[in-house]
Amino acid sequence: MKTVYESGSVEQIVSATAQKLKDCTFIMYGADDSRFEEISSKLHKALPDAKMIGTTGYLLSADSGMSQGIVAIGFLDSEVEVYVGTLRKVDTYPIKYLPGLIWSSDMITKKYKNNLCIEFTTGCEEKVVSTMKVCLEKVGMRLIGATAGNTAEGQQKKVSCNGKVLTNSAVFATIGSKIGKIEIYKENLFHTRKKSHTVTKVSDDERTILEIDDRKAMDVYEEDNNYTDTTVSEGIFFNPLCRVVGAQHYITGIRSFNKSDRSISVYKNIQKNDLISFTDIDSDFKQFIKDNLNDISSKNNIAGIFSINCILRYRFFEKNNFTGEYAKLFSKAANGCHAGIISDGEQYIEQHINQSMVCAVFTKDR
Numbered sequence: 001m002k003t004v005y006e007s008g009s010v011e012q013i014v015s016a017t018a019q020k021l022k023d024c025t026f027i028m029y030g031a032d033d034s035r036f037e038e039i040s041s042k043l044h045k046a047l048p049d050a051k052m053i054g055t056t057g058y059l060l061s062a063d064s065g066m067s068q069g070i071v072a073i074g075f076l077d078s079e080v081e082v083y084v085g086t087l088r089k090v091d092t093y094p095i096k097y098l099p100g101l102i103w104s105s106d107m108i109t110k111k112y113k114n115n116l117c118i119e120f121t122t123g124c125e126e127k128v129v130s131t132m133k134v135c136l137e138k139v140g141m142r143l144i145g146a147t148a149g150n151t152a153e154g155q156q157k158k159v160s161c162n163g164k165v166l167t168n169s170a171v172f173a174t175i176g177s178k179i180g181k182i183e184i185y186k187e188n189l190f191h192t193r194k195k196s197h198t199v200t201k202v203s204d205d206e207r208t209i210l211e212i213d214d215r216k217a218m219d220v221y222e223e224d225n226n227y228t229d230t231t232v233s234e235g236i237f238f239n240p241l242c243r244v245v246g247a248q249h250y251i252t253g254i255r256s257f258n259k260s261d262r263s264i265s266v267y268k269n270i271q272k273n274d275l276i277s278f279t280d281i282d283s284d285f286k287q288f289i290k291d292n293l294n295d296i297s298s299k300n301n302i303a304g305i306f307s308i309n310c311i312l313r314y315r316f317f318e319k320n321n322f323t324g325e326y327a328k329l330f331s332k333a334a335n336g337c338h339a340g341i342i343s344d345g346e347q348y349i350e351q352h353i354n355q356s357m358v359c360a361v362f363t364k365d366r
Contacts, residue, residue: 001075001304002020003062003074003338004016004017004020004070004071005059005061005062005066005069005071005339006069007066007068010038011042013069014039017029017043017046017072018043018047020074021047021050021072024076025076025077026050026051026052026074026084027043027051027073027074028053028054028072028073028306029052029053029071030056030057030072030339030341031059031071032056032067032068033150033151033152035068036160036165037160040054040160040164041164043163044162044163050074052084052161052163053084053118053159053160053161053172055148055149055158055159055160056148056158057311057344058150058342059071059341059342060323060330060339060340060342061340062327062328062336063324063328065314065317065318065323065324065327065342067150072339073339078178079177079178079362080175080177080178080362081111081112081175081176081178082174082176083103083108083173084161084171084172085104086171087128087131087169087171087172088166088168088169089168090121090122090128090168090169091127091168094124095131098132101117102135105135105136105141105174106135106139108141109139111176112178114176114181115141115142115174116141116175116177116182116184117143117172117173117174118144118173118175118306119132119144119146119170119172120146120159120172121145121146121148121159121169121171121347122167123147123148125352126268129145129350129351129352130350132170132172133350137350141174142184143348143349144358144360145170145172145347145348145358146308147344147345147347148344149311149342149343149344156168159171179303179364180301180364180365181363182362183299183300183363184349184358184359185358185359187356187358188353189281189285189355190240190242190251190281190282191279191282192249192277192279193279195277196244196275196276197276197277198213198273198274198276199211199273199274199276200213202270202271203263207255207270208263208266209241209264209265209266212276216261218232218259221235225239229259232257235254236254237281237312237315238280239279239280240252240253240279240312241253241254241264241270241278241279242278242279243270243274243276244275245275250353251279251353251354252270252353253266253312253355255267266354267344268345268352268354286322289326289329290329293329293330294333296361301363301365302333302361303337303362303363303364304335305337305338306339306362307330307358308340308341308346308357308359309341309342310344310345310346310355311344312354313356314342
């Protein structure tokens with residue numbers, strides 16, 4: 001496994017990346033939105049035999065965050081076997097394009113017990129995850145994924161497969177490891193409270209909560225979290241919502257507090273009668289992260305890590321001057337082979353989640 005962090009002109013980025021990953025047969029990457037199409041097309045032309053999937057977003061290098069350039073991880077043929085493909089029309093009818101995923105997940109799981117599906121989507125996350133679940137669950141293949149991010153104002157979100165840039169689509173890779181296990185991890189910085197609430201009214205698109213417990217959503221939120229209209233925006237980073245599904249809790253990031261109708265807009269679909277709770281950020285989030293990464297590295301003989309961090313985590317880290325330290329911690333945990341992208345949403349097994357980190361840890365048998 002090899003990682004690349006490059007900035008500069010498109011020509012410089014493509015040339016350096018192609019040179020460093022010339023022996024790789026599978027590449028995952030993130031690149032800046034404004035040059036994504038050009039980078040994707042030229043990188044595929046430079047390495048036509050390598051299978052590739054890519055997305056837009058902010059990026060994590062070995063020691064810092066990046067808003068421009070490329071971060072990539074490449075795999076040798078001796079390390080993995082991979083099939084890549086696409087789901088189109090994710091807003092309406094992605095199931096029509098499922099046969100490719102059905103075939104490739106079946107091929108990989110029959111041959112490799114250590115396997116994983118990684119996807120990048122332009123949106124409609126709940127629909128994408130539920131569609132992919134149809135076949136992945138049958139063969140026992142797990143899923144992690146990312147929503148394209150750092151999108152230019154007024155532009156459509158983009159992903160790519162083998163150099164072709166797509167909108168209103170998801171791209172995927174079904175991966176079988178030849179060298180060891182593929183572990184997946186999920187982390188958020190928040191602790192749920194025992195007290196729960198019921199969502200009683202939502203918008204038609206299920207991305208705005210109008211009422212909680214038959215009261216205006218903002219009224220309930222401010223009351224429980226001791227915020228006022230002046231301070232409530234702090235809650236985006238410190239007290240996000242949490243959807244409760246049995247014993248599992250899935251963070252729901254807050255997009256905005258809408259004072260005109262006292263509603264709360266969110267990054268994840270919320271339905272009427274959903275059970276939610278409010279959360280509190282860990283009092284020592286830096287040590288919390290260090291402990292988790294130490295745990296991951298101590299349990300595994302790591303060949304490489306591919307991570308996906310939520311944009312709200314990234315902004316929080318930036319506010320706290322922690323991004324560079326965080327990138328270095330991940331690089332150390334991955335034995336120097338870490339590639340990270342910053343997403344507008346994360347997918348984990350069968351859920352679309354927010355304000356979290358998910359990662360794939362590729363290990364080597366000892």
